[in-house]
Amino acid sequence: HGTFKVCWCGSYDPISCPACCQTMQEYTVYAGNLTSGGPIQGQVDRPAIAVPFSYTITGWGLSDVDRIRIVDSTTICGQAGAEVHSLGLEASTVPNGPPSIVEGDTSMNRTSVSWTNIIAREMRKYRVCWCA
DSSP: OOEEEEEEOOBBTTTTTTOOOSSSOOEEEEEEEEOOOOEOOOOOOOOOOSEEEEEEEEEEOTTOOOEEEEEETTTTTTTTTTTTTTTBBBBSSSSSSSSEEEESSSSSSSEEEEEEOOOOOOOOOOOEEEOO
């Protein structure tokens, strides 16, 4: 999530210069900016055990079809196991669908998305994985 500068190296050629464009000094032309959307990372929540709570993600470029998985903190997002919610959550309350509350300009440029009525049944550390 953020805005980045894009620099260009025009000397790469797989035949005449296969070793070109391998150091940052060779990227000498400013090509433009790249703005990437997504959630603001690092959010910490502490919901009470056995009490329904809402999980809200804020950021830029969020959408009505985003999904989350709440996994144990030892699970790495994007790797095996991240597709399944933690067993520490009440199974009937896990957020399997799109957000139930959305805020923002258009369906593909939301600034806030929320999933509601989630219940943690065990006190443990969790990680939230986001999928656009």
